Amino acid sequence: MKKVLLVILFCLFSLPSFADEGKGSAYDRVIRTNTLRCGVMLWPPYFEKDANTAVMSGFGVDFYNAVAQILDVKIEYVEIIVGQQAEDLNRGKIDAVCNDGPYVFSAMKFVDYSMPAYFGPIYIFVREDNQVISSIGDLNNESVRFIGMDGDISADLVERRFPKASLSTLPATSDAASLMMQVITGKADAVYIDKPPVDGFNAMNSPKLKMINEARPVVYPVGMSVKKGEQELLNMLNSGIAALWNSGGALPIIQKYDPDLKMILPLAKPYEMGH
Secondary structure, three states: OHHHHHHHHHHHHHHHHHHHOOOOOHHHHHHHHOEEEEEEOOEOOOEEEOOOOOOEEOHHHHHHHHHHHHHOOEEEEEEOOOOOHHHHHHHOOOOEEEEEOOOOHHHOOOEEEOOOOEEEEEEEEEEOOOOOOOOHHHOOOOOOEEEEEOOOHHHHHHHHHOOOOEEEEEOOOOOHHHHHHHHHOOOOOEEEEEHHHHHHHHOOOOOOEEEOOOOOOEEEEEEEEEEOOOHHHHHHHHHHHHHHHHOOOHHHHHHHHOOOOOOOEOOOOOOOOOO
8 A cells, every 4th residue: 555655656756747847938949949830831941841841942942051050959840830939839840930031020029030041033923915004103003913821021011001902811721833824824913922832833834933133132131030038048049040151161151052042041141352
């Protein structure tokens, strides 16, 4: 009987320690497990997943792997849905989001963003044979139909910059190709989107998409995000990104995917060497 009581008492006193293992800050979790679980939204060529192996690849994988290597932690990529990053961070499903930035306006007050890893220009595209829309001045019109994605900059920008135009949205689970197909098939006239997925799409489809605001893109910072108030983890990620740039490791990764530095824009140098 005494042995049974001792076992019960041991279990009762042990329960809090087991329960506490899943608690604590994201920073504590990363340090304890030596693993950063980073949420990613699939968007070639930044993040792509092989349908057979489920292996992630792309510019984002190369870049954030390099950041993780500097920080001496393992990085684990977890697929998430656009617009749900704040919820996933709060639930502890992920520790951070890779390739996030203050361009999902609805998330700004719920997450904290790292320093930029790079800058991304976003443009307006229409079908190449569209003779009605040739400049930005043609867009703020009741007859113009934009397509966007729920919770994404492709929808947010239209509502703020072209309030007279109509806007339809696809679910956040959609991909870049779905947005572009809406324009190609005539279901929409225009879409806000970054250039890399358009280049891949145009190489395989006809008619193609054409850019109408090459000289006036919206340029936004892209980096990482964490749950609001996770300052220790944010400091660590900032240090890793800064170290990758300062050690000369960032630019070669960008140039591997964008040799002309027109689609993935590097950070400006914080200083210039004297002569």
